[in-house]
């Protein structure tokens with residue numbers, strides 16, 4: 001009898017648990033250099049973004065949503081691996097011929113979803129390195145996304161402004177003529193292609209800083225490239241090309257099996273430099289190419305939303321819209337971004353932008369919609385970060401992350417869906433230095449240096465001493481309160497150092513399990529369930545440990 005009761009209880013627990021696993025399709029729309037204030041539903045007046053606003057009207061728009069770093073490679077590394085990039089050497093802005101930064105065998109957001117039965121794809125900007133050793137672009141290029149959990153990839157290998165200027169589909173350059181092999185170098189010239197430095201008369205967009213090496217499609221790039229002429233991309237067509245690949249991925253899914261969920265990481269080139277939108281978008285804003293590229297980006301968003309609707313997939317698809325770092329105007333080309341900006345505020349109310357430790361560096365547009373699960377048209381002030389996607393989706397799909405996987409990824413799914421007003425209780429923001437958020441308090445650690453990025457003119461948040469800001473009364477980070485609150489500064493510096501020292505934010509799971517009746521009650525070593533929120537979990541933030 002007792003056995004029967006026990007058996008039924010176990011069975012019913014199991015069935016409850018499997019009924020709780022949810023596997024919506026997931027479309028992660030990831031922009032490049034789009035700032036908080038560049039999107040209509042975040043207050044942009046000079047740019048209209050009806051399609052992005054459609055996502056917001058079906059879901060939750062976050063006001064305190066972050067990428068993990070203020071530049072691309074480390075942000076993407078953190079989002080895909082659930083580990084802060086500042087913990088790992090070699091995760092700074094990657095060269096165009098960088099080797100794969102995420103090693104095969106590393107658990108990633110894609111591999112977690114693949115284990116849950118998803119078909120996984122990445123389309124667009126990669127910028128996390130490909131291959132190993134001296135990369136040969138004329139043979140199979142691996143490892144890459146396919147070796148870390150993606151079933152399909154169609155890539156801009158690094159950035160639009162770096163060679164090689166070709167697309168890579170799965171392991172191969174698209175449209176490569178074997179008689180015209182590709183060679184790439186970041187150390188010195190290769191081949192005979194003209195450079196922007198020697199032949200400015202050949203340029204349709206002039207370089208301002210950097211970006212003066214090989215000319216491709218009338219635009220000089222970072223790095224040297226020869227060969228692969230037929231395979232080279234045309235910047236004006238890039239948004240159309242990658243959008244058609246993303247749409248194909250969804251179409252194929254719809255044709256093959258609606259039962260298998262899919263995860264599409266759709267990673268735009270826009271609005272990174274060089275900003276060269278298709279002629280049909282030119283002049284759509286008063287802001288020049290930067291604003292017009294934003295209109296193009298919104299169009300791409302509409303295409304993918306329409307495709308979901310066409311197949312009736314929208315009802316069970318979670319759409320996430322965000323950006324890899326804050327905004328920048330002049331990032332290396334004369335494209336009128338500064339001259340035509342007028343009173344547009346790319347970072348919205350936040351100070352700084354790309355490259356900055358001020359909020360503008362990492363506080364970006366962040367929208368989540370999932371019909372039937374997110375309340376339409378809502379706003380959340382919860383502190384959320386892309387680094388948490390991994391643990392949050394592991395939880396949603398009822399998987400347990402290993403201790404080595406995603407060490408800084410916390411399950412914040414309730415906040416992401418707007419079910420809870422509380423997200424993280426702390427976050428490390430990464431630019432040239434580290435900054436710690438604890439609620440509305442923000443500490444930027446001492447980092448001496450010029451106040452502005454000398455190329456882009458962005459305020460980077462440098463200062464000899466610590467900076468402490470109260471974002472609830474001073475969202476623009478104008479009053480440094482460090483001298484008034486030395487104790488808080490000390491507490492936050494030690495918490496930051498403890499996060500560094502611990503090598504993780506999510507506590508390890510308890511492995512030496514023993515029955516409760518023989519456990520020693522020692523609060524300082526008792527570990528909390530990993531999926532709980534950071535407030536209860538982070539060893540670094542428990543004051544009795546720091």
Ligand code: NG6
Nearest residue numbers: 071072073093159161209210331332
């Ligand atoms: C910088 C480039 C900048 C941009 C950035 C990467 C120079 C002087 N600046 O080094 O133009 O390419 O790297 O941007 O070369 S990111 O959004 O991909 O991180």
Ligand code: CA
Nearest residue numbers: 032033072324
């Ligand atoms: Ca970027």
